[in-house]
Every structure is written in C-alpha cells, then in structure tokens.
Amino acid sequence: MRSMRGRVTAGMMLLLCCVAAGAEQRHAATGVVLEVDAAHRTMTVSCDAIAGYMDAMEMPFSVHSGKALTGLKPGDGIRFMIEKHGGTLYAENIIAGTTVSNQSEPMQAEQLTELKTMLRSTAKVIAVGEKVPDFALTDQAGKTVHLAEMQGKVVALTFGYSRCPNPNYCFRLSNNLSKVEKRFHAQAGKDLVLITIMIDPEHDKGATLAEYAAVWRADPERWHFLTGPLPEIQQIAGGFGENFWRVDGTLTHSLHTVVIDRDGRLAANLEGNQFTPQALGDLIGSVMSRQ
Structure with a gap:
C-alpha cells in the first residue's frame, strides 16, 4: 500500500511540476512592432x-494565423501573451495601441479628438509606405534644411516647443532622440538624421532656438x-497627424514620433509617449538595416 501511495504521490508531484512548467511558458508582454511578415506568420517586436523572466530586448515571434497580424505595422505599440510551444515563441491575444499617452486633462483630450476629426477633411495624413x-x-x-537632402539616410522626427511645461511630453520625446543619438553616434549625421520641429515658431527662433538645442x-x-x-x-505637422493649438497662453498638442526610411517613405509613426528609448532605437535600427 505504501509503495502504491508513494507512486501516486510521485505521479501527482510530476503532474504538478509539468503544469507549473507549462504555466511558466506564458507571460504578459508589451512592446513596439519592428517588422511584420504576414506571409510567414511572424513579427519582430522590441519587448x-x-x-523575473527577461530583460528588454528585440525578439521574433510566430503566430498561429496570419490574421493575427492584420493591420499591424512597424511602430505600433502592442500588448500580447508570449507562449512557448516546443522551441518556438508565439504571440497570442495581440492588442494594438499601447504607445498612446494617457492624457491628464480629459477635456483637452476630448478637444484633441474633435480637432483631429475636423482636420481630416483638410489635411491628408501620410500612411506608412507613402x-x-x-x-x-x-x-x-x-x-535652411530640406527633407529631400536626407535621401539615402534614415530620419527620426518629432515635435515640441521649448516652453512645454509637462516633462512627459516634449521633454520625453526629445530625451528619446537624445538617447538614440548616443546609441547610434557613429551613424548619426551619416546614415541617421534627427529632427525636432518646433511648434511655437514665434518664440522658438534665433538665439532662443539655439539655446534650446544646446540644452x-x-x-x-x-x-x-x-x-x-x-x-x-x-501643414507639415498635419501630414503626420500632429495637432496643436493655443489655450490660455500654452500649447496643447498631440505626440508623434516618425521614422522615414532611406527612400523618403514613412516607415513608422508612433503616437503618444508610452514607449521606451530602447524600443525607438530598435525600430530605427531595423529601418537602417533594410536593404
């Protein structure tokens, strides 16, 4: 009897270990899409x-159905479940839209939505690939700087203004570009150009602009x-979906960071600020590596 109980206990322990091991193969993840290959049912994500599981890193994932990748494009923020089957990592339950910032002022967010709707009739937003x-x-x-002069180089571009009071907005986007410049310092100016377009040109010009750049x-x-x-x-901002207007002496604006490839085509348009400098750098590196 003891021998039978021992075997049953050992079997139960083995079963519990297998269940626990299976549970460890499933993890909630967030990141930014770098590449999508629907034909081969794969995508690459800066996670x-x-x-307790892994550091931030660039990783490829498979999906069980190509439909799971429908509508996804480089620059999209996503959250998903990582599942490991055999030696393959799969992305399950993919939900897009995690780079959009959480507006602290609901009324301003509502105004921004209304403004975007209004502008759609007059400003055509550039699509990825255009x-x-x-x-x-x-x-x-x-x-004088012409975008056309950047042909053959990758361009990372964002918007801001020097008097922006919210450190999570213009400061964060500029800080992202600063870290990208440090990461790709050897390529900056040669294969990569960074651009910040100032949305308060009446103030941000001449010596003021030079001082802000020096910061x-x-x-x-x-x-x-x-x-x-x-x-x-x-007009330039509207082409990227960037909207801004003045309220009580300050500017209310949306947040966009775009990546333009060597052929002058839009490679990605990240909306919001809920992505890391590493994810932006991974995305830029992916675009730079394209032939």
Missing part, C-alpha cells in the same frame, strides 16, 4: 522587460531643431 513630401525649414545654426547638446550636423512660418509647420 519591454518582464520582471512618400513624405519635401519641406524646407531653418535649423538652430540658421541653415540637448545637439550637433546641427546630426540633430536639427527646425523652425519656420507657422502655416508651413502646421
């Missing part, structure tokens, strides 16, 4: 760190802080 129209603005060194130690050969006539900036 955020998962406590050519980005050329523009010409002035940088912190007083030089970020921005070399104008690597990182351009651009200003120009307000109507031109509004």
Whole structure:
C-alpha cells in the first residue's frame, strides 16, 4: 500500500511540476512592432522587460494565423501573451495601441479628438509606405534644411516647443532622440538624421532656438531643431497627424514620433509617449538595416 501511495504521490508531484512548467511558458508582454511578415506568420517586436523572466530586448515571434497580424505595422505599440510551444515563441491575444499617452486633462483630450476629426477633411495624413513630401525649414545654426537632402539616410522626427511645461511630453520625446543619438553616434549625421520641429515658431527662433538645442547638446550636423512660418509647420505637422493649438497662453498638442526610411517613405509613426528609448532605437535600427 505504501509503495502504491508513494507512486501516486510521485505521479501527482510530476503532474504538478509539468503544469507549473507549462504555466511558466506564458507571460504578459508589451512592446513596439519592428517588422511584420504576414506571409510567414511572424513579427519582430522590441519587448519591454518582464520582471523575473527577461530583460528588454528585440525578439521574433510566430503566430498561429496570419490574421493575427492584420493591420499591424512597424511602430505600433502592442500588448500580447508570449507562449512557448516546443522551441518556438508565439504571440497570442495581440492588442494594438499601447504607445498612446494617457492624457491628464480629459477635456483637452476630448478637444484633441474633435480637432483631429475636423482636420481630416483638410489635411491628408501620410500612411506608412507613402512618400513624405519635401519641406524646407531653418535649423538652430540658421541653415535652411530640406527633407529631400536626407535621401539615402534614415530620419527620426518629432515635435515640441521649448516652453512645454509637462516633462512627459516634449521633454520625453526629445530625451528619446537624445538617447538614440548616443546609441547610434557613429551613424548619426551619416546614415541617421534627427529632427525636432518646433511648434511655437514665434518664440522658438534665433538665439532662443539655439539655446534650446544646446540644452540637448545637439550637433546641427546630426540633430536639427527646425523652425519656420507657422502655416508651413502646421501643414507639415498635419501630414503626420500632429495637432496643436493655443489655450490660455500654452500649447496643447498631440505626440508623434516618425521614422522615414532611406527612400523618403514613412516607415513608422508612433503616437503618444508610452514607449521606451530602447524600443525607438530598435525600430530605427531595423529601418537602417533594410536593404
């Protein structure tokens, strides 16, 4: 009897261990999509760190059905479940939209939504894969910069203004570019160009613009802080879905960081601020590595 009980107990322990091991193969994850290959049912994601499981890293995942990748594109923030079957990592229950910032002012968020709806009738937002129209603005060194001059280089571009009071908005987006510049310092100015377009051109110009760029130690050969006539900036911003307007002396604005490939086509448009500098760097590195 004892022998039978021993075998039953040992069997139950083995079963529990197998169940526990299976449970350890399933983890909730978040990250930014780098590449999508629907034909081969795979995607590459810059994953955020998962406590007790893995550091932040770039990883490929399979999906059981190509339909799971429908609508996904580089730059999309996602949350999903990692499941390991055999030696393959699968992404399950994929939900897009995790890079969008949580607005602290609900009324401003509502106004922003209404403004976006209104602008859709007058401003065409550039889709991923489309050519980005050329523009010409002035940088912190007083030089006229044409986007067309960047042909053959990858461009990372965002928006901001020097008097932005919220450190989670303009400061965070500029800090992202600063860390990207450090990560790709050898390629910056050669294979990669950084751009911040100022949305308060009446204030951010001349010496003020140069001083703000100096805060970020921005070399104008690597990182351009651009200003120009307000109507031109509004038109450029609208093409990327970036909306801004003045309320009580301050600017309310959406948050966009875009990546343009070597052919001058939009490679990704990240909305919000809920992504890490590493994820942005992984995305830029992925675009830079494309032939």
